[in-house]
Amino acid sequence: METLCVPAQEQTLRQAAELLRQGQVVAFPTETVYGLGANALDEAAVRAIFAAKERPADNPLIVHVADRSQLKGLCEVTETAEKLMDAFWPGPLTMLLKKTERLPAVTTAGLPSVAVRCPRHPVALALLRQCGLPIAAPSANRSGRPSPTTAQHVYEDMVGRIPMILDGGSCQVGVESTVADLTGEIPCVLRPGAVTAEDIAAVAGACRVADSVMRPLKEGEAAPSPGMRHRHYAPKAKMTVYIGSDQAVAKAICNRYDEAENAAILAHTSAIPLFGSRRVFDLGDTPEEGARLLFQRLREMDEAGRGLILAQGWKPEGKALAVMNRMARAAAFDLVQV
Numbered sequence: 001m002e003t004l005c006v007p008a009q010e011q012t013l014r015q016a017a018e019l020l021r022q023g024q025v026v027a028f029p030t031e032t033v034y035g036l037g038a039n040a041l042d043e044a045a046v047r048a049i050f051a052a053k054e055r056p057a058d059n060p061l062i063v064h065v066a067d068r069s070q071l072k073g074l075c076e077v078t079e080t081a082e083k084l085m086d087a088f089w090p091g092p093l094t095m096l097l098k099k100t101e102r103l104p105a106v107t108t109a110g111l112p113s114v115a116v117r118c119p120r121h122p123v124a125l126a127l128l129r130q131c132g133l134p135i136a137a138p139s140a141n142r143s144g145r146p147s148p149t150t151a152q153h154v155y156e157d158m159v160g161r162i163p164m165i166l167d168g169g170s171c172q173v174g175v176e177s178t179v180a181d182l183t184g185e186i187p188c189v190l191r192p193g194a195v196t197a198e199d200i201a202a203v204a205g206a207c208r209v210a211d212s213v214m215r216p217l218k219e220g221e222a223a224p225s226p227g228m229r230h231r232h233y234a235p236k237a238k239m240t241v242y243i244g245s246d247q248a249v250a251k252a253i254c255n256r257y258d259e260a261e262n263a264a265i266l267a268h269t270s271a272i273p274l275f276g277s278r279r280v281f282d283l284g285d286t287p288e289e290g291a292r293l294l295f296q297r298l299r300e301m302d303e304a305g306r307g308l309i310l311a312q313g314w315k316p317e318g319k320a321l322a323v324m325n326r327m328a329r330a331a332a333f334d335l336v337q338v
């Protein structure tokens, strides 16, 4: 199959919407990461997403809508969900709600709940409006690869597998949306993102964070979200994340770097001078910059053929929880406090 990678414009948006109506798969930008979309109500179309991504069939998809009126008949919208939609939609918050019969089981991997989100990227919104369908869309990477934050990343993973990629530039947030379970008494964050548990609590009165967010699942433990079961956000290189003061982190990383053969460093901008002439990649200075840059840097470091990544992290709390959740998984939870 030929894969067109085209700038998102009036005419290409129209073509993409038509492809979606025909049951095809199209990649498009959102403010978080690029998505791989198809009609959420069309079983065959949804199966084509799983095939293109090589995604295990037990990992459910997020259903994207242009506005909340499109949720009618798909799920039960609770009062708390309404409040959270008022506060954070369109935006990087995905909510788990009870699904209805109308959504095919393949979209939610047979689960009784559905994940729903209204993205705020203008290209995503225009596409959703034009096709008039709820669009199931996971991140547009091949399963196990870092999520794509540019159209070029999508092309690398999806060339020959899908007919069209809409190019809308680099994603602003850079890590996937917050996934919050609203089917229980108190909202519970299963995957941290740009909307924090504190942000949700300020609107909903309270919010928990699943404790598996910063640790590996124990053997036989049920994953609160199926996606957490699978290997994720993985660079090809081995990775260790160091947390502490710039000085302490730089000392630990330099020692390890000098003993290794083929290492590269991923450091905060302000700390870069501490690494001398060693090979350093810039992760920005704030957790938000880190989130925006992380997946791109992991791809670049793999391309540079580095076998070991020594990364500087942040304390995993508040706004830093999103980027640290991804860094911890990329490092297979090899975290060192110095």
Ligand code: TXA
Residues within 6 Å of the ligand: 030, 032, 033, 034, 035, 036, 059, 060, 061, 062, 094, 096, 108, 111, 113, 114, 115, 117, 119, 137, 138, 139, 140, 175, 176, 177, 178, 179, 191, 224, 225, 226, 227, 228
């Ligand atoms: O920012 C995002 O959320 C991006 C853009 C494209 O919207 N999408 C995304 O989708 O990250 P994906 O499929 O890569 O991640 C969805 C996560 C997975 O971990 C999945 O297991 C979980 O949400 N999920 C989806 N539906 C669920 C459900 N019914 N119950 C529990 N977890 C669910």
Ligand code: MG
Residues within 6 Å of the ligand: 138, 139, 147
């Ligand atoms: Mg994903």
